[in-house]
Amino acid sequence: MAYCAVRAAPIAPRRRHACPGRARFAQIAALLGLGVAGLITGCSVNSTDRDASRDFAEARQRMVREQLAARGIRDARVLDAMARVPRHELVPESLRSLAYEDRPLPIGLGQTISQPYIVAAMSEAVALQGEERVLEVGTGSGYQAAVLAELCREVFSIELEKELADRARADLARLGYANVQVRDGDGYRGWPEAAPFDAIVVTAAPDHVPPALVEQLAIGGRMIIPVGRALQDLLLITRTEAGIQRQHLMGVRFVPMRGEAEDPQPDAGLLGDEN
Numbered sequence: 001m002a003y004c005a006v007r008a009a010p011i012a013p014r015r016r017h018a019c020p021g022r023a024r025f026a027q028i029a030a031l032l033g034l035g036v037a038g039l040i041t042g043c044s045v046n047s048t049d050r051d052a053s054r055d056f057a058e059a060r061q062r063m064v065r066e067q068l069a070a071r072g073i074r075d076a077r078v079l080d081a082m083a084r085v086p087r088h089e090l091v092p093e094s095l096r097s098l099a100y101e102d103r104p105l106p107i108g109l110g111q112t113i114s115q116p117y118i119v120a121a122m123s124e125a126v127a128l129q130g131e132e133r134v135l136e137v138g139t140g141s142g143y144q145a146a147v148l149a150e151l152c153r154e155v156f157s158i159e160l161e162k163e164l165a166d167r168a169r170a171d172l173a174r175l176g177y178a179n180v181q182v183r184d185g186d187g188y189r190g191w192p193e194a195a196p197f198d199a200i201v202v203t204a205a206p207d208h209v210p211p212a213l214v215e216q217l218a219i220g221g222r223m224i225i226p227v228g229r230a231l232q233d234l235l236l237i238t239r240t241e242a243g244i245q246r247q248h249l250m251g252v253r254f255v256p257m258r259g260e261a262e263d264p265q266p267d268a269g270l271l272g273d274e275n
């Protein structure tokens with residue numbers, strides 16, 4: 001499939017200790033039954049690293065089973081993507097051991113990485129098949145962007161905080177996600193040069209649906225967006241030939257969308273009827 005060419009390669013755990021000559025000696029030593037290869041070479045493969053990456057992989061599989069599949073996430077592509085993306089690589093190092101817990105986590109600057117279930121539910125709601133171009137507003141850690149990158153052709157992600165945008169851009173590149181572009185700035189007006197989008201995923205909550213985002217949805221496009229103040233409605237907005245439909249999915253709590261979204265709104269009349 002065409003999108004595979006630009007999609008991220010599966011992520012292999014990086015090996016920090018590359019001592020090929022010594023490693024070969026260690027192998028031979030082990031084969032000879034000496035059993036003390038690590039001591040002889042002084043450069044054993046770091047078993048702590050290997051154990052940690054195996055522990056993370058196990059925790060991730062458990063998260064997919066217990067937090068996602070058991071709670072009704074059905075899209076096999078979403079479950080696969082969630083089973084692949086190394087969430088622990090996108091949270092602050094001191095919180096890595098909590099990366100696969102059923103909760104959001106702080107990522108600095110008062111912002112959070114969403115709970116895995118919410119990331120999966122939002123990814124499932126926009127029903128990606130593999131060829132789409134997707135806009136995300138609120139890059140944060142880059143985790144949702146990475147999950148989307150596994151599911152579609154191209155991701156455009158905007159983050160208000162330059163420091164977070166720079167970090168996410170670097171992390172996504174390090175993890176091999178070549179099909180994500182991260183820009184810093186206010187996402188309230190979307191990314192007009194790259195529009196229209198087949199899907200839009202908004203991960204900071206405005207108190208109304210930003211009209212520019214609706215305009216940047218392709219016909220047939222889906223937008224998932226939390227709307228409200230303290231407690232928000234997660235809305236699925238679909239743009240059809242006939243107009244705009246919206247559907248309430250669940251109550252959620254995201255950080256507020258800042259910037260232009262906070263300005264007083266004269267009218268948010270683009271929404272059409274709820275169904």
Ligand code: SAH
Nearest residue numbers: 113138140141143144160187203204257258
């Ligand atoms: N999707 C993120 C979670 C993001 S939290 C992840 O997977 O980690 C919401 C993010 O939206 C925060 O990083 C916040 O800085 C950002 N944000 C808030 N208002 C914004 C705006 N107007 N435009 C772009 N980003 C915004």
